[in-house]
Amino acid sequence: MTITSRWPHAFFAAAATYAMIGVCWGLAMSITQNHATYSAHAHLNLLGWTSLALMGTFYALLGQGVANWVKLTNFILSNVGVISMISGLFMYLGQTGPASIYGPLLAVGALSTVSGFLLFGGTVITTLVRKPAAA
Numbered sequence: 001m002t003i004t005s006r007w008p009h010a011f012f013a014a015a016a017t018y019a020m021i022g023v024c025w026g027l028a029m030s031i032t033q034n035h036a037t038y039s040a041h042a043h044l045n046l047l048g049w050t051s052l053a054l055m056g057t058f059y060a061l062l063g064q065g066v067a068n069w070v071k072l073t074n075f076i077l078s079n080v081g082v083i084s085m086i087s088g089l090f091m092y093l094g095q096t097g098p099a100s101i102y103g104p105l106l107a108v109g110a111l112s113t114v115s116g117f118l119l120f121g122g123t124v125i126t127t128l129v130r131k132p133a134a135a
């Protein structure tokens, strides 16, 4: 199978970046014995690494017929979501910033993340309905 679209690679590049940060963060928590921000670490790994890698996998295997603007929008929403939400969570849990900053970051991050998942979910389902894979 030849994959011509660069979108799966873009999703994997973002996912791998979050994984590198996420595992270093886990290591830092272990070494310092300070687990205060563990929930932000968990969300970075699960939303950033795992979810973006799964999205990239879908676009690589079954996304050839999906319009580029859908992949671009999915990519932007999911990445803005991860970056804003994890920064906000980190600030909130580690008490390193005021509510006036982490509040909007969490709001934008959560809404963007949810929108990315809704777009992705809708794309997966409409792809199945429009062009079912051979049984």
Ligand code: HEM
Residues within 6 Å of the ligand: 022, 023, 024, 025, 026, 027, 028, 029, 030, 035, 038, 039, 041, 042, 045, 046, 049, 050
């Ligand atoms: C070198 C890699 C990693 C290290 C050293 C590490 C370390 C840690 C530490 C110290 C905690 C806090 C535990 C606690 O206080 O309860 C934690 C929590 C967590 N990590 Fe990691 N982590 C790593 C990679 C990952 C990856 C790859 C994922 C997911 C894809 C992940 C998901 C989670 C989750 C879900 C929690 C929360 C667990 C709970 O509710 O207690 N971690 N990790």
